[in-house]
Amino acid sequence: MELLTQIPVLFLIVFLIVVILVLLFVVIKQQRRIKQLLTPRYGFLGKPLAFLMLGFLSIGAVNLINTVNQKEFTNVQTASADFVVDINILSTQVSEDIYRLSATPIIDGIEWGSKRDSFDINWTIQNGRLEKYIERDVSQVSPGGIEVRLRKGLNRVTATIFMDGQKFEKTIEIDVEI
Structure with missing residues (x-):
């Protein structure tokens, strides 16, 4: 009989240990994930800078080409007044x-x-x-x-x-x- 009273206590202890281990595992995994997300892998705050730089350079190149190729139109109107x-x-x-x-x-x-x-x-x-x-x-x-x-x-x-x-x-x- 004594064994019957110890089995539920033993199950309870094993169950609590398993729950504690699962919670500990979840906490450790979440901390690692938070640390991984907080550190950027590349670029600015984890965003790739290559595309941003390529965009700025493209806009600048288009403006430069337009400026160089722009023809200056001079409207000269002559007026004579007697x-x-x-x-x-x-x-x-x-x-x-x-x-x-x-x-x-x-x-x-x-x-x-x-x-x-x-x-x-x-x-x-x-x-x-x-x-x-x-x-x-x-x-x-x-x-x-x-x-x-x-x-x-x-x-x-x-x-x-x-x-x-x-x-x-x-x-x-x-x-x-x-």
Whole structure:
């Protein structure tokens, strides 16, 4: 009878030893697998760098070939502008001669060009001294003009008009006798 009571205890001990060994085996195997997965085999974090490098080099080579073979297209447009500046002079007698000066640009035979064109006009008057006046955004809608008092003698009046990055000048002489 004593043997019958010892058999279940013996089975229980063997069963516990087997369970402990199986668990120990699983833990050791999982630790080895984790260690193996944590260390990259090759490349960056286990990913192959050869394909990545090949991709970058291919993209760079295609761009380099396109840059070398790209033809430069230069669009040259030539524009000629017949630009004549007329200066109309009106004088009124005050204590000295006062002149109204206005410049009308003629572009390809059309006064003021188009209605959208606007100009900057620099006036220079020389008679012993130099006087300068500036008119901005003069156009057909706003023709501008200046009134100046000219000194006795010969006055050189120069109108300089700027349009599309070009400079156009016209000079006239006004003889003032007081």
